[in-house]
Amino acid sequence: MLPLFGDENRRKINLGGSSSVSTLSSITDQAKARRIERTEQKRRNDSATRIQAWWRAVSGIRAAKKIMRSSFEADIEGLTGLRCMVLIGVDQQLLGKWSQTIVANGEASLFAPSVGSNRSSWQVLIRQAFVLLLRATAASPKSVNAINHLKIMNMLLSPEVVTRHLGPTGRDAAGNILAYALKRRFYSLLSEAIRSIPTTEAKTSLSLPLLIPPATAAFSLFSTTSVAYADSLAALLENVLTIPLLPNRLPLPTLTHLSSHFPFSSFSLLSFSLDDCTVIDRIHLVANLVAFTPPRYAVLPAPALTAYLKLLTALFDSLPAEAFEEPSKRYASASAAATSGDVDSDDESRPVVSIVSSFTPTAPPTPLPDLDARTLKRLSTLVASAHISSLLTVTQKHSDATRSALFSMLLALEGVWPGKSSAILGAIVVGSGGASVIKELWRGSVRRANATNILREFQRSSEESEASIPSIIFLADLYTHALLTMGDDEFFGTSAHAGGSSSAPRNPMSLDELTVFSRLLLDVAFGLYQGPVDSEGDTNMSGTTGPRSVRFTWEEVREKVTRCLVAIHARDSRRPFTPPDHWLVSAQVDLRSFVEAALFEEQQISSNNSRAVTARQVARLAPRLGILHNIPFSIPFSTRVQVFRSFIFSDMMSRRTEEDQYSHRHGSRLHVIIRRENIAQDGFDRLKDLDLKSRIGITFIDKFGEEEAGIDGGGVFKEFFTSLCKEAFDTDRGLWLANKKNELYPNPHSYAVETHNLNWYRFIGRIIGKAMYEGILVDIAFAGFFLAKWLGKQSFLDDLASLDPDLYSGLIFLKHYAGNPEDLSLNFTVAVEDFGATKSVDLVPNGSNIAVTKENRLQYIYLVSHYRLSKQIKQQSEAFFEGLSEIIDHKWLKMFNQQELQILIGGTDNPVDLDDLQGNTQYGGIYDSNHGTIISFWRVVRSFDQEQRRALLRFVTSCSRPPLLGFKELVPNFAIRDAGADELRLPTSSTCVNLLKLPRYQSEKVLRTKLLQAITANAGFDLS
Structure with a gap:
């Protein structure tokens, strides 16, 4: 059937929905496009309106200016x-x-x-x-x-x-x-x-x-x-x-x-912020101030001069370290500080310390712009002796505030130009006012300083100490520098040097003042090494902040204080002037917990030895070790010896498991065969490559080529060791020389640095390390300046007296010489004798053409001392230390000074305590403590004087000095054994096992005669 109407205009509906969505999207896009078009059109219209308005304005201005130009021309x-x-x-x-x-x-x-x-x-x-x-x-x-x-x-x-x-x-x-x-x-x-x-x-x-x-x-x-x-x-x-x-x-x-x-005289009115100035602007401001101001120092009013000095201080404190240094020399001292292991380190020595792997190195310094040579030359006048002397002279007539500002400025100059620190301090010390400056700093403000307030400043809870902190730091720096070339006669004020002026310089601080000053430094240093501890157990010595009154970090303050403290303590160690227990902080610390904490810190560091670290870093990470490394004298010597032996015991225990596992497969110990007639050479050949921390058994071969009977339970090794040391340190061998006190030091002659001889020094270092590791006392005394090098410490002028008294006297004469030093025709060279020929060695480049003058004579004295005490024996010492450090961790030795280190090697110089010896003596054979011969023996020994008692000790143990912590530490213990009834026989000894073989004398008189004859005649070793 045909439709009644046509359906061509009917709306078609798709129940599936796809066509509807597409249509809706198209409509939305079209609406959006029209909106954008309208917006763009409006923008163009607005822009056109603004352009038209601008053009009308420009046209109007041009027209107006044209009119005004005409009026101007008219x-x-x-x-x-x-x-x-x-x-x-x-x-x-x-x-x-x-x-x-x-x-x-x-x-x-x-x-x-x-x-x-x-x-x-x-x-x-x-x-x-x-x-x-x-x-x-x-x-x-x-x-x-x-x-x-x-x-x-x-x-x-x-x-x-x-x-x-x-x-x-x-x-x-x-x-x-x-x-x-x-x-x-x-x-x-x-x-x-x-x-x-x-x-x-x-x-x-x-x-x-x-x-x-x-x-x-x-x-x-x-x-x-x-x-x-x-x-x-x-x-x-x-x-x-x-x-x-x-x-x-x-x-x-x-x-x-x-x-x-x-307006130089109006500096006191100056007030502006440095924040608006760049680093380079501040540097040029300093250079220009130095160009214009110094000629007017003498006429500036005190307020203006004070303000000028404060301005320089603020400028220096605002600049990075080494800002005034030549580009090729920048960061050299910072780098050296980063790798140095000691606040008093000798450049010729080597720090060997390990660190936990979590340590984060300091970021590299910010690069500085290069400076024109003319600017550098102008800046160099800051540290010139003439400039510093003029400031010292001019400010003497001004108030204490001006002098204080000068000292703060010089301290800030040290901080911004660390490479010139020695020149700055030297200019003050050499000048006639050097002693007065030290006295002024001490008596003006430092004497009144309080360690508690300074430490409160460290905790940022007090400002009472701000004024004293710069003075303390500067005095510490200045006095440390003065001690570099101050002889003991000058330090102790004993006499003016012959040939010098009657007014030869003396120690600017009395011994009583030094006692008070050193205690202040000790309390400050100890507080800073302890420091507040954070939640992780680390001290807050981060190195990023410091006192608000100076540019230095608290770590740098601590190092400066420590350096001076150590230098004063070194003088007191040679010739005590402080009261008993002056250097100890026992009242401030529980020694038992201190020892336990130190052992724990050592284990923590030793278990993570992937990175080398300085003493500064150890002090930050392990505060107790920091105290033991830097101010060890604050802890009793006996406690430090206990810590030392504990470190060794811990190391032995850590190795014991490895050795036990090895001995399962290879035997219990290393066996070495030694010819009795060739002990030193065989010892060198057999032991130079062995691990001397291991247990070593010695078998002697007699002169007939036969093995000597017996099993080495430790005593034979000690006998070998004693004989080896006697040969190795014999001065006739040419490796060692002895001073007038019969103290040994490496031979400085050229043949001593031949490869073969350096290997011998390395071997001898290992042998001494083995003795210290095993607790074997060695009857050898080393020169103090050589022992100082063991500790990485610097040797000073007064150490030269023990090496070359004539040279020392000559340098002291030069130091106090009242005339013109140029009249003496000296230059920066030193004469060295080698195999009968004398040659001249430059102390500085082109030294033969540099005359010694009044201004540079202290530098000459220092360089001569340093050459003779350090540079001449550098290679020999380094070889010795290399061997020593294979056995003994270097940081363990830093707990002691030279005198204590000698005691650690050879025992104490204290009188022989017979009660201690008798209480720790063992008996063998038919002897016991109640036997008649033993009773007579102790009665006779108590009648001996100290020299005779030492002779007895040497006869039995091979060392005349008592053990460090008493005879309980002697291994094996002192022992007396029955040697039969033959009263004609002399007593004998087995030094390898510390054994006295004593016949059964019936008469106390005979016992005394025979015993004295044996110990004074050095009766030989008895194998029976």
Whole structure:
């Protein structure tokens, strides 16, 4: 059936929905497109409207300027012309024409429009014109127009010129112009203009002479009490005196003008923030200040000089370390500090310390810009002896505040230029006022300092100590440097040196004062090594912060204090002047818990030895070890020996398991065959490559080639060891020399550094290490300066007395010589005798051409001492230390000083305690403590004097000195065994097992006679 109507217009509906969604999406897209089109059309219309408005404005301005230009041309010198020029703004052509006209017609034409009722308008317009001229000059300072601009600016700021034309109000009018300009970057624009002129063109520039007078105009226009005056002074320093090589840029007359008009006496008014100055700006500010100020030190008022010194201090403290150093030398001292293991380390020694792997190294320093050689030369005057001496002389007549500011400045200079620290301190020590400075620092503020307050400052809870901290640090630095070349006669004030002046320098601090000072340093150092401990057990000595009054971190403060403390303690160790227990902090610490904590810290560090670390880092991570390494004398010697033996025992235990596993497969110990007639050479050949920490069994071969009977239970090894040491340290072998006290040190002659002999030094070091490891006492005394090198410590002038008394006397004579040292014809060389021939060695490059003068004689004395005490035996010592450190961890030895180290090697020099010896003696055969012969023996021994008792000890144990911690520590114990009834027989001994073989004497008189005969005749070793 056909449809009634056509369906071509009927809406078609798809029940599936896909067509409907597509249609809806199309409608949405179309609507969005139309909206975007409308928005874009509106944006174009708005833009067109703005462009039209801008164009109308530009056209209007151009038309207005055209009209004003016409008016300007018609009245260039009049008020209308001035007004038109100001309204037009910075237009180089217009400004140039105006300034050219004014300059051509003279200064009268500049002030002509200011007459009558126009004066107020002229004053408003002229200050605006002044700023326009300044901006135009800054944009193009070398142009001809700039010269005319500057001439007009100088007219407007000259009180004489302005007053001549405006009358009594002229000065105020000029001040008003400058005040207006100051608020509109006056000094900044002047700086831009000066900097835009290359240094190579500066001397011939016509603009520079005209740029400087406006820079100093404020100080003649403003009252010193006004804010504008102080602001101008600050702006001058911040913008003009930060210009690189400013004195080199200026022609001489201009330089003279700046120098004569600079308000040096107003430094006390200075107040500005360094935050707006870059690092390089601060460096150039220092260089320029040093160029202009020193010649006026003598005439500066005390407040101005004090403010100047404080300004330098602030500048130094705001700069990175080594900012003044030559680029090739930068970071050298920082790198050395990072790798140094000791606050008093000897450059010739080697720190060997291990660290936990979690330690994070310090980030590298921020790179600094390279400085021009002329700037470096100018900065070098800061550390020149003449400059420092002049400051010391000038400030003597000023108040304590000025002197305190000087000391703070010198301390800050040390911090910013660590490479010149020695030069700074030396300039003070060498000068005639060196002793007075030390006295002044001590008596002025340090004597009143309180360690508790200083440590509170460390915890940031008190500001009471801020004033004393710089003085303490500087005094510690200065006195440490003074001790480098101070002999014991000078230190203890015993006498003036022969040949010197009757007023030869003495120790600037009395022994009583040093006692108080050293205790203050000890309390501060101990508190800083302990430090507050955080939740992880680490001290807060992070190295990133420090006292608010100095630039140094607390770690650096601690090191400076420690260095001085150690130097004073070294003198007290040689010749005690402090009361008993002066150096101990036993009351501040529980020794038992201290020892336990130290052992734990050592185990923690030793178990993670993947990274080398310095003493500073150990002190941070392990505070008890830090105390033991750096100020060990604060802990009783017996406690430190206990810690030392505990370290060794712990090391033995850690090796025991490995050795037991090895002995399962290879036997219980290492066996070595030694020919009795060739002990030293066989010992060297057989033991040089063995692990001497292992248990070693010795088998002797007699002169007939037969093995000697017996099993080495430790005693035979001791006998071998004793004989080996006797041969190895025999001075006839050529490896060792002895001083007048019969103390040994390496032979400095050239053949001693041959490869074979260095291997012997290495081997001997291992042997001494084995003795210390096993607790075997060696009857050998080493020279103090050589023992100091074991500890990585520096040897000083007074150590030279034990090596070469004649050279020491000569250097002391030179130090105190009242005449001109150049009359002695000395140079920086040292004479060395080798195989009968004398040769000259330079102490510094080209030393033979450098004369010893009054200024450099302390450096010469130090270098000669250092050469003889350290450099001559450098290779021999290093070989010895290399062997020693294979057995004994270097940081274990740092718990002792030289004297204590000698005791550790050979026993104590204390009298033989017979009660202790008798209480720790064992008996064998038929003997016991109640046997008649034993009773007689002890009665006889108690009648001996100390020399006889020592002889008995040497006879039985091979060492005349008692063990460190008493005879209970003697291994094996002292023993007496029955040797039969033959009373004609002398007593004998087996030193390898510390055994006395005593016949059964019936008479006490016979026992005494036979025993004395045996111990004084050195009866030999008995194998029976």
